[in-house]
Amino acid sequence: MREENARNTMTDNGLEKGMAYGTASLLDWFGAKRLAMSLFARSPRSDYAAWWGAVGLMQSGKDEEALDLLEHVGIQHPGWTRTKRLRATLYLRRDPEKAVQLYTPPTGIWEELTLGDLLYFFLHREDEGVRWWREAYAKVDWKTVHELDNPARLLLKRLYRVTSDPVLLERFAGLDTDNFNQQHIVAYADLLASRGAMDKAKEMLNRGFSIHHPGDPLLTECWERLGFGQLPPYKAITSETAAVRHNVYTGLLTEVSDLALVVDKVHQEYPTGIVTIASGVMTICEGTLMWVGTFKPSRLARFLGPYTGHHNGPFEHWYSYPKDEAAWRVQAYIELAGTFRVLLGTGATVLGKLLHRKGWFYMVVGLVAKAVDTDKVMPYDACLVPGPLDVRTSITALARKGARISVVDAQDVFGAEIVGSTKGVDEDWVRRSLADNPAGNDDVMTPIVVVMSE
Numbered sequence: 001m002r003e004e005n006a007r008n009t010m011t012d013n014g015l016e017k018g019m020a021y022g023t024a025s026l027l028d029w030f031g032a033k034r035l036a037m038s039l040f041a042r043s044p045r046s047d048y049a050a051w052w053g054a055v056g057l058m059q060s061g062k063d064e065e066a067l068d069l070l071e072h073v074g075i076q077h078p079g080w081t082r083t084k085r086l087r088a089t090l091y092l093r094r095d096p097e098k099a100v101q102l103y104t105p106p107t108g109i110w111e112e113l114t115l116g117d118l119l120y121f122f123l124h125r126e127d128e129g130v131r132w133w134r135e136a137y138a139k140v141d142w143k144t145v146h147e148l149d150n151p152a153r154l155l156l157k158r159l160y161r162v163t164s165d166p167v168l169l170e171r172f173a174g175l176d177t178d179n180f181n182q183q184h185i186v187a188y189a190d191l192l193a194s195r196g197a198m199d200k201a202k203e204m205l206n207r208g209f210s211i212h213h214p215g216d217p218l219l220t221e222c223w224e225r226l227g228f229g230q231l232p233p234y235k236a237i238t239s240e241t242a243a244v245r246h247n248v249y250t251g252l253l254t255e256v257s258d259l260a261l262v263v264d265k266v267h268q269e270y271p272t273g274i275v276t277i278a279s280g281v282m283t284i285c286e287g288t289l290m291w292v293g294t295f296k297p298s299r300l301a302r303f304l305g306p307y308t309g310h311h312n313g314p315f316e317h318w319y320s321y322p323k324d325e326a327a328w329r330v331q332a333y334i335e336l337a338g339t340f341r342v343l344l345g346t347g348a349t350v351l352g353k354l355l356h357r358k359g360w361f362y363m364v365v366g367l368v369a370k371a372v373d374t375d376k377v378m379p380y381d382a383c384l385v386p387g388p389l390d391v392r393t394s395i396t397a398l399a400r401k402g403a404r405i406s407v408v409d410a411q412d413v414f415g416a417e418i419v420g421s422t423k424g425v426d427e428d429w430v431r432r433s434l435a436d437n438p439a440g441n442d443d444v445m446t447p448i449v450v451v452m453s454e
Helices: 002-030 033-042 047-059 063-076 081-094 096-102 109-122 126-137 152-163 166-174 182-194 198-211 217-225 259-269 279-286 299-307 325-337 339-354 360-365 391-398 427-433
Strands: 244-248 274-278 404-411 415-421 448-452
Touching: 002 033, 002 047, 002 339, 033 047, 047 063, 047 081, 063 081, 081 096, 081 109, 096 109, 109 126, 109 152, 126 152, 152 166, 166 182, 182 198, 182 217, 198 217, 259 274, 259 279, 259 391, 259 448, 274 279, 279 391, 279 404, 299 325, 299 339, 325 339, 325 360, 339 360, 391 404, 391 415, 404 427, 415 427
Parallel strands: 274 404
Antiparallel strands: 244 448, 274 448, 404 415
């Protein structure tokens, strides 16, 4: 009788979890993310469900419960890669050595890259980290280097960082990737100039000016040093107010950084200013990142990619994005906003093209999806970084000592957009004050800009 009761109880629990999973999947499809995450935490029947369930717990401040869930599914499903990387994040915050052990020995090229990153950037065992990067580099499939899930561009960037090998730089430049920043552009222009290829060096700098500030100091210094005369006449985006801006150098902020402590220090130094924070950096500190080596775009994402208004590189930049990046971004949009809203957004994009209107896709899917970015500062160039999943709660936690805060999605090409702010902040004034993206790119490591009136 006891055995029969136990079997019945197990059956009932299985049915309950099955219903929870089915309900969560339906809610997720329609974009009711908070409810879906709560139910996924109760019924983590897939890598996707377990990851989002754990993320929901982390967003609620329940890191211990999230770790319990991740360790449980890790034992049952050791091949689940998304939950494995999220578990590494929580280990990094407690016992970094456990994160290394989780990937030792690594399975495949992406895990070798991950292990190298963990050792180099978090445990500061640089020689070991570089060794694993070299192991991964030896396995690169050079026939597919333009695909996003090929880590060639990431490995070239890392190995060039530690070796300054011009052969690696030239191969990196040949990929035409948006992972190529101002420092790389200058180094490659100097390399071309040293060979007498002045026209190509000038073209490289010209391209750099077209995607970064026309007056970018690194590019300008190189242009003048190589004797190219008057700077190219690119239209510069300028601040639309007379605000005083103070860039705050933070160093590399990671998934183990305490952003609240950083904000407290900045607020103490500038008590009357508005502390603006790059949305991607806030997400990095929260650890809710979509690591490319751990998931794939769905068939729907690949189909919808060309219809979402996300252009491939040549239309917006001098470089070409990885050829399938649109599919990866759409997959992120689907996960963040729900399949239903992405389908609506795609329809809105098609209608907008007929009516010669832009931006309708993002009006439908929302700011969290719109803020999705790639090729951030190492090691976060290996993932898609969305906007903060619960920006209101995050801002409230950061403003614990009275700081006025705005979370900003800014770039050199399109200016700034406010993702969220504390009460009373004039968001339009902040947006116009940051129109020229004074924080610069991620490698500058000034993701916080304090904005003050004259």
